[in-house]
Amino acid sequence: MSLEIALPILLPLGFGAASLAAHRHIALQRWLGVAGTGALLAAALWLLRSVGREGIVVMHMGDWHAPFGITLAADLLGASMAVLTGLLGLATAVYSLASTPIGHERYGHWPLLHLLLAGVTGAFLTGDIFNLYVWFEVMLVASFALLTLGGERAQMEGAIKYVALNLLASMLFLSAVGITYGLVGTLNMADIAAKLGEVDRPGLVSTLAAMYMVAFGVKAGAFPLFFWLPASYHTPPVAVSALFAGLLSKVGVYALYRVFTLIFTQDVAYTHEILLWGAGLTMLTGVLGALAQTEIRRILSFQIISSVGFMLMGLALFTPLAIAGGILYTVQDIAVKIALFLTAGIIFRLLGSYRLEALGGLYRYRPWLGILFLIPALSLVGLPPMAGFIGKLTLVRAALEEGAWGITFIALLTGLLTLVSVIRIWQQGFWRGLPNRVADAALLTGERRDATLWLMYLPVAVLAALILAAGVYAQPLFALSESAAGQLLAPQAYIDAVLGEGAP
């Protein structure tokens, strides 16, 4: 009995339902928002501790033993991702207290927030491929609703692309699950892995693998399937953008990591080669997109894509060090992206714009904000002493050990171009003097006070501190990633844990 694996899913579901039931009481919903995300973080930490001590934690829902019911299974990767979900949920919830317009709160911001998190943790912790589809949809519909909350034109335009392309991907995923069931008559991922492992038909299995690759590739925002992401991520309120940026595409990446380490490992030379090409092209197109933008949130949206390339690079190289690097990179990137978006929100609060041309004077008046921006920005570029450097170093080392010169070159080049693209925010927004056209800089210069601003600073400061700490004192995170990679590359342990010792 491992209660801790069910809680990260059931808690946000429960809090979401309660917030919905309390739709008239905004103050109550706010409390539920912070308490619920806090509880989620606590439960996820508990889960991570259990996984760290006892290995893979499993719960057979409804007491139906695998593969007959739905089994939740958490390895280090799943549990760590759940912890991050909790952390970012809490960060966003606190930030939302100060930043979300009251109307958004009245029309469902809080229940949507909880349910989005529930979908994300569900996806991270389920051991069942169809159940994964269900959590994808929970997450997706919650994100649809959050994306459109507010009803502005840009939101609608972005949402149409987001909805259409994600729905297409969902249907591909569903079709792939159907074909999988037709072939092996089971849905439990460990059971699928065990049964496909006995099938000696690499061509057929690779075909199936390609279907999952495309479906999850859309969700992850990989080249050339990412279009929905830059079209929509910059349109909702910044707390929501931050949550999307931090978590949503990572669920797609996680799903790729899961199926391409557990299930589709028969023809690695073929499938992972495709992934490697995808990784390189994703990095380059993402960073070029970022270079073409002049608005903070759009720059960051394209950077999400470029980062996904690095995560895929780890998976594609498929060595213990590479996967560890990919996981490490993913973990820090989640915190980095959300911190950057939240910082962008503070900038917006201070200056009323996201457009680089309308910014300035931030470093003069808000040096601490500058530091809070620089820490995640440098981590994004992969410069020491931030956590992103450790991730990039691990990936580069893994690639060079494999003799993968091409991807190393692309990764390093992308690093440089990333620097050029994010440093522009610094040069223009922070270093440049206050431009004349700023309508109202009273808040920036401190002539006007804002009593809730600290609620926006607090989560950013905590995240920045974590990113810095994880870079300077890198051993715990590296060891965690290494162990998580070890688990992924030894799938038999996962299969045994889910199906029981001596399972087929």
Add this chain to the structure above:
Amino acid sequence: MLVAVLAGFILAALVPWLQPYFGERAGRLYALLPAALTLYFATFLPGVAAGEASQAVYPWVPGLGLELAFYLDGLSLLLALLISGIGAFVVLYAGDYLHGDPRQARFFVQLLAFMASMLGLVLSDNLIALFIFWELTSITSYLLIGFDHEDATARRAALQGLVVTVGGGLALLAGLVLLGTVAGTYTISEIVTQGEAIREHGHYVPLLLLVLLGAFTKSAQVPFHFWLPNAMAAPTPVSAYLHSATMVKAGVYLLARLHPALGGTDAWIAICSLIGGATMVTGAYLAVRSTGIKWVLAYSTVMALGTLTMLAGVGTEAAMVAFVVFLLGHSLYKGALFLVAGGLEHGTGTKDLLAMGGLRRAMPITALLAAVSALSLAGLPPLFGFIGKELMLESLLAAPFAGVLLTLLAVVTALLVVAAAGAVALRPFFGPYRETPEVPHEPSNAMLAGPAVLGLLSLLFGLVPGIPGDAFVSAAAGALSSEPVHAHLALWHGLTLPLGLSALAVAGGALLYSRWDRARAAMRRIDAPLYERGPEAGYDRLMAALSDLARRVTPVLQHGYLRYYIATTVLTLVALVGLTLITRYEGGLATAIDVRFYELAIAVLFVVATVFACRTQSRLGAVVSVGVVGYAVALFYLLFSAPDLSITQILVETLTVILLVLVLFKLPGFVSFSSPRQRAWDALVAGLLGTLVTLLLLVAVDHQFAAPISEYHLAESVPLGHGRNVVNVIIVDYRALDTLGEIFVVALAAIGVYSMIQYTRPAREERS
């Protein structure tokens, strides 16, 4: 040793809290730290002179081969002393230079962090740790160069320096990781012992090129030299620090450090000596050509860096000794000259040499200090710079590769440098007095302390070269080669060829200085076209091309047309899945046709309704045909034993039609926007997907590798599930979690619909 490195970072972190307490006097307080560090490192001198090396290892990320390993031998001690020693004066100086500036705290944070990074760099015995400190110096110097950040020039210069050094740094990272992989260890002191194995490894050439690229960008070698003079935008203490002792020396330090591991091959010798030589001449030429005092100094730094690179390339024992002596000499005089330049700027309000003149009366001490250090720069006896230059010439004459050419370059350089030194030391102080924006005055004692001590050392070491010689020159040079070195430094070597060449250079230089104004004009006429196509223009063009490329490529991909997004996604699917299926699948397709008449009838209905839905121009027609498709699907469900599905499908389809009717009639009627050609293309893409799906399904139904798990569900539904409708038992019991997710989806959709309809956000509503 860890404490020594970290102390700077810790103090930097404390500055924001210390500054309010100590205010204007804070600089003097902070200077105590580097001063203490200098003393601390000085305690290692006897041991190092005796050939010992100190080591300290602290684990960091063992799995990555990353540890905080420190190694103190002659070379690192020399640099550590320079960094902390000059650092103390610079910090002291900065407190007065930035007198009354509200950004003082910020400046000290950055400066101290920079100093600590630099110390970490030269002390690291681990390649990765070295790289970390290397990048930290790039970041902190970026912040320092851009200190006057509201000035566009400063921002541009800072960015340029950052991009060039970080870009090179990335190459270096790859090179170092490759080196670590080849050597099997990241510990530098172990790597340098296995030079032979590394040089014979197949990856030697790429890793050498990558490491050199990193070192050359950092040390401003041609063609990356342009960022360094532009970095003059920094406040003077920074320039002094960056250019004299530190950041730019990081590159040549790395060359020296890795020389035993990588050096000595033809590639190494050729690349380093030629690039170094070219940089040396270029730097000297540009120094003479410039009129801003800091620019002259910056280009002469480029010259020095080129010289050092060249000496590292030559790689003989004599060259190594020359390397160490030249490095030390340069740090002393260049640090002093930058501080003098800062004093001049501070005292007169201008940086332009041509605007100054006759200042010796108003600023006699400054004039004296400038003269001492400039003599060392010019390489005149009895200053330490002279010894370095003589050793260099001597070693070049004996160089194994292109010795004549290098010697020639060195003599030309020496000539040019004499003229440049004259421009710095004579021009502002002699000749007719000129009005300057501020009434000239001597800088404060804190600002004079640095140049005074450094100038004194230049003189002392020149007169008694045995002091540095015995203390660390031998030890430092020994670290560069694999064998112990015994350096004997002397002012007088007798009447040798180098001395003759020096004399020639000095005479030529003096002549050039006397015709300086005319020479500059001639230079400008000659090299104007070069400027338009030089490396800096190349950098600008590259950055512009990059933006241009991004702006061109991105709209091609992210163009905003949903239909092409969908088409791209589908074509990707068809390509990946279809090609995999065609090229790799071996097996048959299900072809058994066993169809009942009524099934065929429903199938026909399904197809007709589907096609009609696509072709109709009427909304109502479309709604009805979509409904018919849905009901046909429900009939299939019913025929193939799925009553629950059938009922659900009928109810859902009915509701969908109701919603469609509610919504669609608010919208305009169907319009065909697309051209026939567009439609044909779309139909082709759609047809490809349809074919792929059909093929996939035919393959799938032809294979069943395992019995479905639902046998268990059927068997246990009544005994354990207490229900006879197995589908329902699955939904509410076996797989209740799916259903829980499902109802949350429905609820979420309801929330979304509700908010979209009911809530329109008033423009610019802000939370009160």
Add this chain to the structure above:
Amino acid sequence: METLMAVLVGIAFAASLYMMMRRSIVKLIIGLILLSNAANLLFFTAGGLTRGAPPLIPEGAEAPAGAVADPLPQALILTAIVISFGVLAFALVLIRKAYQVVQADDLDQMKGTDT
């Protein structure tokens, strides 16, 4: 029958995709509805087709008499139908709202967020 069904599913996928690639948002929604039906039908076919034997267990019996249809795909498709319904209801209202704020049915006028 599986062969015929595979062809039908292919046609449905092609038709839905064709509709999704129209410029009109109204046609987009028709395409999405067709798509979800097509995917469900694909799942149904891949799970195996059985005529006239629903997975119900007669009163008093412990197990079904004889071979019955596989209940698991049915349960999954049921879930998928409901999920698709929720999503489509949302999408439907989304295009309505989009039409309201953009005042056009043309997707080509809704690309302001990309470039």
Add this chain to the structure above:
Amino acid sequence: MIRPRSLILQTMARLLLPLQLLFSVFMLLRGHDLPGGGFIAGLVASAGFILFLFAFGIPATRALLGVDPRSVTGAGLLLAVASALLGLLGGDPAFTAQWWQPAIPLIGTIKIGSPIIFDVGVYLTVIGALLTIVVSLAEAEE
């Protein structure tokens, strides 16, 4: 769309609503053994309300419902989550079915289990969600 409030429609709706609600409860309860279940039942019940809505308009429907459909959705979801938690209370995994078979006079033995409670949660959620959607759409049309 909601204009034509014909007498026939109104009469039909008035008659059909109780029947449909009754039928929906029937479908809900028999779902475990025969085709039906919470979702189908929820759809049937919603259809009754939707018909009523078309016949009598929004205010009358709201008055009939008495509660905001969003609250019904929330309650249904909470019930479903609670039934999942029942298993956890007993020390079993979440969703573990708990069955009781009390004998009730006149009716006989009936079986009540957490899966059925769960199905009721589904039922309520579906009604709440559908009515939320349809009522808001209808409101927007007016």
